[in-house]
Amino acid sequence: MNVSLNWLNDHLDLSHMSLQEIDDLLTFAGVEVEGIASKGVPSEKIVVAQVKSAEQHPDADKLKVCMVDAGEDELRQIVCGAKNYKVGDKAPCALPGADLGGGFMIKEGKLRGVASLGMLCAAGEIGMTDVEDGLMILPKDSEIGKPLQEIFDADTIIEVEVTPNRPDLLSHTGMARELAALAGIDRKKPEIPAAETSGAGDLIKLNATDSCPYYTAVKISGVKVTESPEWLKTKLEAIGLRPINNVVDITNYALHELGHPLHAFDAAKVEGALDIRMAAKGEKFKALDEEEYTLDAEDVVISDASGKALALGGIMGGLDSGVTESTTDIILESAYFTPSKIRRSSRRLALSSDSSYRFERGSDPQAVLTSSAFAAKLITELAGGKIEGATAVAGEVPVLTGTVDLDTAKLDQLMGGSISLADAEGILTRLGLEKLEGSSWKIPSYRLDLPRHIDLVEEIARVHGLDNVPSRFTGTFAHESEVDSAYDYQMSLRKTLTGLGFYETQTIKLIAERSTDATVAQMDTALPARPLQDGDIVRVALPLSEDHAIMRPSLTPGLVATAARNIRQGVKSLRFFEIGRQFRNAGGGKAKDIEADSLALLMGGDSDPSGWSSNSKAIDAFDIKAVIESLLPNRLVQFSPREREGFILSADILCEGKPVGAFAQLSPAKCRELGSNTPIYLAELELKKCQQLGTGATQVDELPQFPGSSRDAAMEAPVSMPNADIEKAVKKHNEMLLVSYACFDLFTDPTGEKLPADKKSIAYTFHYRSPERTMKAKEVDDAHQKLLAHLAKTLPITFR
The missing domain is CATH 3.50.40.10 (Phenylalanyl-trna Synthetase, Chain B, domain 3)
Structure with a gap:
């Protein structure tokens, strides 16, 4: 509801209060103020002007060149397109420098080559209400050159949101009655004759x-x-x-x-x-x-x-x-x-x-x-x-209100003794209630929301001010619950992923059953990255449609559907994630349903925007692995291959050797169905396991005091052997001097000319350092040879 401050001033004097004070008074009393706007002429440079002449614009049929008297020493030339005026009429004129609001400042300029030194205004352009199409025609006796702010009163409009239980506030009388009670000031009651x-x-x-x-x-x-x-x-x-x-x-x-x-x-x-x-x-x-x-x-x-x-x-x-x-x-x-x-x-x-x-x-x-x-x-x-x-x-007039007893003991208890009974009764009186015998109060007919004694206490507290009621309790320390820590961890994941350029999605928890069947999976859907077993699916007893038939056992179908919509809109780089709950039966439905929170990732398309100085490359599996490593810092993340139906490439995600999720690459046929000409990768992580591995105290290593030394090794291995096997063997060797290692080269030759087609060449660099002293070359060589011997014994490899 819009409330006019000028209108309110007919009922009570608010001149001693600022707009902010009125806003605070209403807001803290439970009357929400949605906005405050000023109405009226916005600038003192908008004055009364008289049109002295109006000639046709030489280069525009709909414009006229007017000479107007704005109370200055000489006439002012203004180009005008209105049609409702004639020579001799008076209209508002915005002089150069007048601010019409919204950043619209009047300046001297040219319209179709003719100088225009101001603007003749319509009512709506100067904060008034339009009553005709064209200029606002002012009374003939208006004084030329007089600012319109001195002719038309400004007003302030307060937009309030009145709750359904307070219809008494839906008028200026009701709002004045409320403000008078809140501010403790008198109001003038309207003179209304008695009706016969x-x-x-x-x-x-x-x-x-x-x-x-x-x-x-x-x-x-x-x-x-x-x-x-x-x-x-x-x-x-x-x-x-x-x-x-x-x-x-x-x-x-x-x-x-x-x-x-x-x-x-x-x-x-x-x-x-x-x-x-x-x-x-x-x-x-x-x-x-x-x-x-x-x-x-x-x-x-x-x-x-x-x-x-x-x-x-x-x-x-x-x-x-x-x-x-x-x-x-x-x-x-x-x-x-x-x-x-x-x-x-x-x-x-x-x-x-x-x-x-x-x-x-x-x-x-x-x-x-x-x-x-x-x-x-x-x-x-x-x-x-x-x-x-x-x-x-x-x-007959309905009688909807009656009398209510004020429980003074309850009042004192709830108000904490912060207000005397006399002051409390004064508040009720200002609100229009009538004191009867004892503790009874007669409720006025316009306050239908006060049927109980506790309502009277609430009215007293509202007007008295809740901030004036002393607290009976002090803040106490509460240990963080599992729910709190899980929420904080999920929020930290969101911040990390958005910082890496990902967009969060929120998809519906009900999906189509075809999304879990590799034989009928349709466009815009994908199989769960983590495979389903018999009886895993939780079906809805009375589904609304075929597309909402089961509780989602995975977040990946929803992510793929999101990616499909974005591809159709021309998005080149796909980086989406969703944190949500998935539903599966335990042991084929023999136990209770399992509800677990998961994090699903989808990546595809261009890794970086292409530009004149560089060409973008397509996102690959190592990009999504790097993202997972950023979510699990200081932890060894590995992909352990495992074939899964419906995907060209799939693996278990291991963190410190423990399974925490699943990885998969959509088949090229599926990517073509979605409209993508580049690979699309999916990953799904179990949040509870990731939280256990990714939180807690992090040990920071001191800066090394002694130099280290590196050795390289190139090995020939079966082309089918995963890199994870090499990393496991290195870790199992547990060489004390070895501080880091990394693969820096991979070579294969499908033709078999330079290297057998069933073999691959992998080159690693190994870095050694002692925390106690500067090592000798022989020490590094001995440690390196022991590592190579262990690898040759453990894996089907030969060194080149």
Whole structure:
């Protein structure tokens, strides 16, 4: 809801408070402030100017070259494209240097070759409301050269989000009442005449008391429907409403002033009495929004003796019974509608209005007559006319509030003794509650949210300020739980992977069963990187569709589907990861289902963007291995080959010799289906195992004090022997002087000319160092020869 600060100033004096203080006051009291905006002329350099001449632009049919008097010593030339003005009219002129907001600064320049030394403005361009297409034409008596800021008052609009339990705040009176209670200041109550009432008579027939327990109507004859006065239009425009005519504008003004909806019928379009009844099933109704709606038997309508629906009760008036310029007599409706009935009709018809917004939250039943009398008085003042007799009333005013006892012991306990009983009672009094005998309080009709004693305590705490209530507890140390540590570890993985250029995905936990079957796997899906055993799949008892038939046993199918969508969008480098839960049966369903958190990685496409200075290369398996090593620092990561159906290359991922996940490369056929002409690699890691290996204290080695020495060795091995076997053999040898080793060359010759086709040449460098002394060459040679002998004995290799 939009609240005008100028409008609020009619109720209470807020001049001693800054906007920030008002914002804080409302926010800490539970009324959310969504935004604060200033309205009005934005710059003092926007002045009244008079058009002295307007000549056709020499090079543009739709532009004119105007000479305007802006109160300066000489006329100012401005090029203008508007058509609604004539010579002699006065309009806003933004002089060079005027800031129109949003960084739009007026400067001297040229338009189609002709100098333009300012800008003639429309109302919308200077923070006002547009009422015509073109320039804002100012009154003839406006003083030339006078800044518009001195003519039009600025305003501040506070946008608040009102919770459904506080419909009393949906008006300027309600908001003023709230601010007065919070700030402890007095407010001016609006002067509202007492309404004379009579029975329903010939004006009302109430036949739907469940949906409309209370209905009133008053006839006003001899009105003249014209444009509203400037003060009324200004108030409505400030909160975003478009003025229509004086009668309709008064009903809107009363709504936003007092919070109770009203509706005015053209009496000439009403035959006989107003009949408040339930709609017939299938009945048609054409609303003010010019849409036709099909009603149901649960909708309440206001019709006349002809049976035609004139309005949809509590929601919107009808197009054929509304007030127009030809209206001379009106019937002003004010009623109370049952919130649940209005809410149901509004939702079913997808039709909402300011009225339904308030009725469905619960309007104040005691405000029915008050609002009617307030609007009727304004109509006779602004539109003329005469009130014909007393206000007709049908039904009874619902009594929705009563008395509530304030539990003083509970108040003292919950408030920690931070407020005295007298001050607490003062807060309740400011909020509109009435003190009765003992500890009883009468709840006002507009506070439907206070049915219990604890609600009174909450109101006292809210106004007193929760920060003023002392805490009874002090912070205590709590050990980190397993859930906390797992969350922190997963967040650290996310930060590392995003730093490496990965994008996180979040896919649905339900997948198609074909994603787990190599014989029917379709495009945009992939088999799990970790193979499935019989009975592993957890099926959904009543799946929504075939694509959501099983709980995902792996994250990789979802990642591949994500990659496929990105490939179709032209993405060249694929780096995706997902952290989530996977589901498998244990032992073919004989035990409880296993839910485990996993990390899945997908890499493919170009490793780096190509440019003029370099060409990009395709991502390979060593790139994804390097990523895994960065997630498990200071740990030995190895890929142990293992054939798996559906993949061209697959392996177990070992960390310090322990299995922690699975690696796989999609087949070329699968990559072509996805639209990729480069290999795509997948990896899936068990987070619990990785957390155990990747966390904890990390030992930092001291900088070496003595120099080391390196030796190289080239060995000939079977082409099928994995590199992991060499690394295992080196580690098993456990040479104390060996500090590091790495493969630096690999050679194969499929032709068999330089090397047998079933052999490969692998070259390693080994680095030796003693932590105690500088080694002699013989020591290094002896250690190196022992290592080579161990490798020759353990592996089917020969040294070259």
